[in-house]
Amino acid sequence: MLNQNILDEIGAKIRQILAQSPARDIETNVRAMLSSTFTRLDLVSRQEFDVQTDLLVRTREKLSALEARLAEIEKRQTGEPAK
Secondary structure, eight states, X not given: OOOHHHHHXXXXXXXXXXXXXXXXXXXXXHHHHHHHHHHHTTOOOHXXXXXXXXXXXXXXXXXXXXXXXXXXXXXXXXXXXXX
């Protein structure tokens, strides 16, 4: 069985090599590119999306209530059944 110190040393060497290699630059560039792309997409946060969803639900409920009131008013004025 390998000693834990040997495994730690190997891991440290690998991290050191990767930090000095072009792989580190590629990771940095990819992160910057993705960040730029997401910024241009004009995305919204989950919290903002949830707020807008709740607002839409309340607006639909109010619209349904107003449509029902309007139908009742029309029914009373014309004496005909509302559609």
